[in-house]
Amino acid sequence: MARNNEQAAASNSPPGGAPGLSALQTVKLPIVEVTLLEDRARVIRRGAVELAEGFVKLQLAEVTPVVSDRTVAARLVDAKERARVVEARVRRRMVTRRDDAAPGAEGSLAELEQRLEELDAEIDDLESQLRTRKQAVDSLAELARLSLAELSEDAAWNQTIGVDREKELDGVGEQQRQHQRQLLELNEKLMVRRADQTRLGYRIDVLQSPATKETGSIELELSVATAGRYQLELDYVVPNACWRPQHRARLTMGAETSVELSTDAAVWQNTGEDWIDAVLIFSTERASLGTEPPELTTDRLRVQRKSAGVQVETRAHQVQDVGLGAEPVAAAELPGIDDGGEVVSLRAPKPATVPADGEPHRVPLGTFVSPAKCELVSYPELSPCVLLRTTQTNRSSHPILAGPVDLIRHSGLCGRTSVLFIAAGETLELGWGPDAELRVKRSEDVSDEDRGMLSSWSTREHHIEVRLSNLGATAKSVRVRERVPVSEIDKVKVVPDRERSSAGKVPDGDGFVDWDVALDPFGQATLDLRYSLAKHQDVVGL
Numbered sequence: 001m002a003r004n005n006e007q008a009a010a011s012n013s014p015p016g017g018a019p020g021l022s023a024l025q026t027v028k029l030p031i032v033e034v035t036l037l038e039d040r041a042r043v044i045r046r047g048a049v050e051l052a053e054g055f056v057k058l059q060l061a062e063v064t065p066v067v068s069d070r071t072v073a074a075r076l077v078d079a080k081e082r083a084r085v086v087e088a089r090v091r092r093r094m095v096t097r098r099d100d101a102a103p104g105a106e107g108s109l110a111e112l113e114q115r116l117e118e119l120d121a122e123i124d125d126l127e128s129q130l131r132t133r134k135q136a137v138d139s140l141a142e143l144a145r146l147s148l149a150e151l152s153e154d155a156a157w158n159q160t161i162g163v164d165r166e167k168e169l170d171g172v173g174e175q176q177r178q179h180q181r182q183l184l185e186l187n188e189k190l191m192v193r194r195a196d197q198t199r200l201g202y203r204i205d206v207l208q209s210p211a212t213k214e215t216g217s218i219e220l221e222l223s224v225a226t227a228g229r230y231q232l233e234l235d236y237v238v239p240n241a242c243w244r245p246q247h248r249a250r251l252t253m254g255a256e257t258s259v260e261l262s263t264d265a266a267v268w269q270n271t272g273e274d275w276i277d278a279v280l281i282f283s284t285e286r287a288s289l290g291t292e293p294p295e296l297t298t299d300r301l302r303v304q305r306k307s308a309g310v311q312v313e314t315r316a317h318q319v320q321d322v323g324l325g326a327e328p329v330a331a332a333e334l335p336g337i338d339d340g341g342e343v344v345s346l347r348a349p350k351p352a353t354v355p356a357d358g359e360p361h362r363v364p365l366g367t368f369v370s371p372a373k374c375e376l377v378s379y380p381e382l383s384p385c386v387l388l389r390t391t392q393t394n395r396s397s398h399p400i401l402a403g404p405v406d407l408i409r410h411s412g413l414c415g416r417t418s419v420l421f422i423a424a425g426e427t428l429e430l431g432w433g434p435d436a437e438l439r440v441k442r443s444e445d446v447s448d449e450d451r452g453m454l455s456s457w458s459t460r461e462h463h464i465e466v467r468l469s470n471l472g473a474t475a476k477s478v479r480v481r482e483r484v485p486v487s488e489i490d491k492v493k494v495v496p497d498r499e500r501s502s503a504g505k506v507p508d509g510d511g512f513v514d515w516d517v518a519l520d521p522f523g524q525a526t527l528d529l530r531y532s533l534a535k536h537q538d539v540v541g542l
Helices: 109-156 163-208
Strands: 025-027 031-036 041-051 054-063 073-077 083-096 212-224 228-238 241-252 258-269 275-283 345-347 352-354 361-371 373-378 386-393 403-409 412-419 427-434 438-446 457-470 476-483 492-496 512-519 524-536
Touching: 031 241, 041 054, 073 083, 073 212, 109 163, 212 228, 258 275, 258 386, 275 361, 352 361, 361 386, 373 438, 386 438, 403 427, 412 427, 438 476, 457 476, 457 512, 476 524, 512 524
Parallel strands: 025 054, 031 275, 241 403, 373 476
Antiparallel strands: 031 041, 041 228, 054 212, 073 228, 083 212, 241 258, 258 361, 275 345, 275 352, 373 386, 386 427, 403 412, 438 457, 457 524, 476 512, 492 524
């Protein structure tokens, strides 16, 4: 194996090498394997080459110029002492596109621009005709409406409607049909001309693009002791490539409810090389150029007098649970892949083709089916809907990486959600949208602050009422979750009212209250939750 960090300058004649080198031989090594990282890709080329005895010089042409010089490595597979790679270097050169067409010839830039002007004028004329036809159609429609209204009035006064009036109406109808046909023909012709205009614009953009582009090649010098056929392998790293996991969940309901979860890799690459029938490996490894420890600075501590009042604030705290998703966070660029702190490497089951067009391409990675538990849940404080939720287990041999999930039911795509990192064998939950037959209405009433005459504490009563309605002809069971505040200081107390709350429910340690409500067909149910919030007079801001 040989590496070279040198970037050689291009010249008109082949660069000189060691004495006794043979003539430069061009070889083709197809891309057989690509390992995609978060923001780059490791490309492996492999192929058979015929090598003569002595010093041999090979050139691999049509290589992307963005290849990282430091990462270029070449080796002969199972060559042992019969042959070895002495040196590998990257060559870059500028290629100029030459336009042999005369200024007025067919396909030249000037001729295309003239055709584009003629096409623009024709489109303007067609749009003008189209507006005229539309006005004529609208005028005839108004004329027909007035004629019919006049005929209706004459009929109401028992006046005789002559043949001339009938012929007049038939003539208006015939004119309407003719103008409608012309309108359709003009619309179709205008669509064709606009498509021609778009294609012509693309051709002009290509001719107006920069006439030079940078290309690359890799040159290898080999020392061959025994002539023969060898397997040459070349690998390097290129930027402008990334991947992100995407999932697709399909819910099947029946005697046994199950969820089929498929994982794909969305691949973007604009490296300048098309990956054709290559083995793709997707890794969460993060390449790094090294890190430095932070500088230590003096951390000064200061004391201050304790204030008489206690400043508090109300905040919503998200309770983290294993396997549950979160709200997506907007980012200016693609976020990294959450792999749970351990590098995950996924291999596509079959070779795939990914062109270098910068567009997303989905590559299947795997599918598993898991039995699912379905239930209807409601969070009235967050949404006035009852949602269908399934709980299933990750039955694949690898974790489910964080990413978007397309939700598919029997009627097709029904929505989109996201999941966080789910380890193998772990349970995850998916929401499948609202139930159309169930309604939820929530109201909250807060009483005025009540302070005792000689007490330093004030109290407010809170009453939350949740009403559920079943508009369907099938009985359903719904799990409803509400929440109450949780105090973190002694001078604020939250006291639940068990006696006046439905089913005597009290909140758990996180402040959540759950009910299982059975709704009859076309039935209703009401839930009450009451608690009091007491605070000391020193507390400010609540």
